[in-house]
Amino acid sequence: MLARRFIRRVPALSALLAFALLLNRCGPDAAPADPSDGNGVTPAATWRPNVLLVTLDTMRADALGCYGAAHGWTPTLDAFAARGVRFAMARATAPITLPSHASIFTGTYPFQHGVRDNGTFVLGEGATTLAERLKASGWQTGAMTAAFVVDSAFGLAQGFDRYDDVGDVQLATGGEGEDRPASAVVDRALDWLRSVDRARPFFLWVHLFDAHFPYAAPADLMAAHPYADDPSRKGNARDKQRHLYHLEVANVDRQLARLFAGLAPFGGAEQTLIAVIGDHGEGLGEHGESSHAVYVYDSTLRVPLLLAHARLPTGRVIDEPVSTVDLAPTLLDLLGLPHDGTAGLPLAPLWQERPFASARTLYFENCATWFTSGWAPLYGIVQGGKKAIVGPQTRVFDVMKDPGEKRDLADRTPDLVETARTTLSNYADLTLAATRHTPDSAELAALNRLGYVQSAASSGRESLAPPGWQPEGVLTPEQGQENMRRFSQANQIWRQGQKLEAIEQLLALTREEPQNSHYAEIAAALLHELGRTVEALPLAERAVDLAPNTGNCSTLAACLLALGRRDDALRTMAETVDRFPKIAAPRIHYASALLDAGRREEAKATLAPLLAELPADSPIRSQVQALLTRADGP
Numbered sequence: 001m002l003a004r005r006f007i008r009r010v011p012a013l014s015a016l017l018a019f020a021l022l023l024n025r026c027g028p029d030a031a032p033a034d035p036s037d038g039n040g041v042t043p044a045a046t047w048r049p050n051v052l053l054v055t056l057d058t059m060r061a062d063a064l065g066c067y068g069a070a071h072g073w074t075p076t077l078d079a080f081a082a083r084g085v086r087f088a089m090a091r092a093t094a095p096i097t098l099p100s101h102a103s104i105f106t107g108t109y110p111f112q113h114g115v116r117d118n119g120t121f122v123l124g125e126g127a128t129t130l131a132e133r134l135k136a137s138g139w140q141t142g143a144m145t146a147a148f149v150v151d152s153a154f155g156l157a158q159g160f161d162r163y164d165d166v167g168d169v170q171l172a173t174g175g176e177g178e179d180r181p182a183s184a185v186v187d188r189a190l191d192w193l194r195s196v197d198r199a200r201p202f203f204l205w206v207h208l209f210d211a212h213f214p215y216a217a218p219a220d221l222m223a224a225h226p227y228a229d230d231p232s233r234k235g236n237a238r239d240k241q242r243h244l245y246h247l248e249v250a251n252v253d254r255q256l257a258r259l260f261a262g263l264a265p266f267g268g269a270e271q272t273l274i275a276v277i278g279d280h281g282e283g284l285g286e287h288g289e290s291s292h293a294v295y296v297y298d299s300t301l302r303v304p305l306l307l308a309h310a311r312l313p314t315g316r317v318i319d320e321p322v323s324t325v326d327l328a329p330t331l332l333d334l335l336g337l338p339h340d341g342t343a344g345l346p347l348a349p350l351w352q353e354r355p356f357a358s359a360r361t362l363y364f365e366n367c368a369t370w371f372t373s374g375w376a377p378l379y380g381i382v383q384g385g386k387k388a389i390v391g392p393q394t395r396v397f398d399v400m401k402d403p404g405e406k407r408d409l410a411d412r413t414p415d416l417v418e419t420a421r422t423t424l425s426n427y428a429d430l431t432l433a434a435t436r437h438t439p440d441s442a443e444l445a446a447l448n449r450l451g452y453v454q455s456a457a458s459s460g461r462e463s464l465a466p467p468g469w470q471p472e473g474v475l476t477p478e479q480g481q482e483n484m485r486r487f488s489q490a491n492q493i494w495r496q497g498q499k500l501e502a503i504e505q506l507l508a509l510t511r512e513e514p515q516n517s518h519y520a521e522i523a524a525a526l527l528h529e530l531g532r533t534v535e536a537l538p539l540a541e542r543a544v545d546l547a548p549n550t551g552n553c554s555t556l557a558a559c560l561l562a563l564g565r566r567d568d569a570l571r572t573m574a575e576t577v578d579r580f581p582k583i584a585a586p587r588i589h590y591a592s593a594l595l596d597a598g599r600r601e602e603a604k605a606t607l608a609p610l611l612a613e614l615p616a617d618s619p620i621r622s623q624v625q626a627l628l629t630r631a632d633g634p
Contacts, residue, residue, distance in 0.1 A: 046336035059278035084308025107328035107342030123155030131159030217247035278303030424468030
């Protein structure tokens with residue numbers, strides 16, 4: 001139904017890295033020296049604490065009290081910041097989950113690791129992750145994830161002994177559970193901690209997704225902190241959304257209290273090297289962006305970054321701009337492990353008051369606008385207190401004096417504009433071809449329900465998107481955002497029963513954005529639902545031409561069947577099964593259609609591999625067995 005499916009959704013780097021490595025080997029509070037033997041061989045770390053990495057999905061820095069929030073709802077993280085190091089100006093490499101997490105784990109920028117969007121990219125095996133480095137040096141490694149968007153299918157599982165996918169059960173059974181609350185993730189993390197070998201250090205990654213839209217805080221927090229009945233705020237939907245968002249943040253904070261308490265058997269949280277970092281922020285209506293992954297303003301780029309251990313300073317605040325690519329080399333450097341191949345720098349010199357490359361240029365991007373929707377991509381740099389955004393037009397902001405990024409200074413800062421363009425041009429030469437992943441229908445549905453419109457038209461787009469590159473004749477993010485508003489409006493009026501009006505609005509969008517597979521497929525599906533299949537067919541065919549994922553193919557097959565073109569429909573289904581052999585839904589649909597056509601043996605051959613792979617307790621087994629019984633029947 002529409003109501004469910006319509007949801008929105010350096011140059012000279014090596015020299016800098018070498019210089020930073022040299023600097024990190026001196027100073028009274030310095031971490032242990034790099035123990036490599038000169039040939040890059042590291043027998044073991046010189047400091048082997050347990051390591052906990054917490055990534056807070058959709059976490060604005062200013063949502064925490066230690067970053068200025070006045071509500072007082074984050075006592076755990078505020079206390080954590082007070083006993084460690086807080087980076088006041090940390091930014092994500094991209095305002096979207098998978099590319100940002102890939103940067104956190106590899107210490108490289110998206111154009112280097114190749115993950116530019118959710119759902120259609122995979123972190124290639126050629127990447128070296130933080131987990132791989134720690135595992136190779138003797139750490140036990142575990143990951144507890146909260147959302148399908150970081151499923152192991154997308155490559156982040158490299159180096160983990162255990163990777164706890166959200167989708168292990170739910171997606172296989174066609175369920176709706178593509179994310180899970182922080183309480184459930186922490187429960188799994190605590191279970192894993194009870195299972196580790198105490199004789200060896202562990203590395204645990206905990207991913208918490210609660211602050212992501214839609215916001216649904218626990219009832220007790222809603223009751224304890226009701227939306228203020230203030231005349232100036234009453235009826236202000238945007239302000240109420242912000243309130244709900246902060247309640248979600250409060251819930252994450254209290255679950256972290258449980259997680260930190262669970263470290264007691266290991267000497268307590270103070271004896272564990274803990275890093276807390278946001279993957280990106282949330283728009284909350286600023287610059288017209290309700291969520292994220294449209295623009296690259298600091299509302300969605302600026303994130304918390306906190307480090308603590310008994311060996312680190314307490315209450316230290318670092319004002320130097322840093323990036324999420326700096327986290328992996330920082331942790332590795334603290335442990336005395338090499339961090340070769342990273343674009344980020346170890347940050348310890350900043351709290352050890354030793355020389356640091358403070359004039360460096362930090363990069364960020366948002367290519368999801370291109371790969372997801374076909375809109376112009378955005379790129380940018382941060383240099384000191386200035387930030388340049390390069391897209392269809394170039395904007396410059398003094399983020400220290402103008403944190404809301406309201407005054408464009410591009411005309412007054414030609415030197416920075418030229419630096420941005422030169423930097424992007426240099427980075428373009430380094431862009432790697434990415435390993436692409438074509439999502440199946442279940443994955444697309446999961447991503448849609450998490451708030452990501454996966455216009456799988458992305459699978460047919462230019463896959464490199466080198467920094468600074470701009471496609472011709474496409475919508476700007478501002479224009480696309482307006483169309484998304486109309487898309488959401490069509491969703492709303494469909495749910496209100498005004499289906500003809502909703503369809504006309506959708507059809508207008510397919511004409512204005514003919515390369516948007518998502519609009520085409522949704523319009524086709526709804527036209528078919530209304531019995532207007534002849535009109536739906538060309539749109540379904542367009543969607544498949546743009547992106548032959550299982551969702552688009554299934555809509556096309558349904559239209560073909562309804563029009564009496566059974567052979568064409570079966571051919572489409574067979575091609576889909578061949579393309580996605582491990583996905584249950586297209587295989588089941590194909591087998592059912594084969595049975596309807598009287599082709600029993602082909603149906604049995606289609607179902608047999610699926611039955612062999614399904615877990616014994618899978619609810620799908622009964623459905624598959626019923627089809628096989630039908631195939632064996634009279």
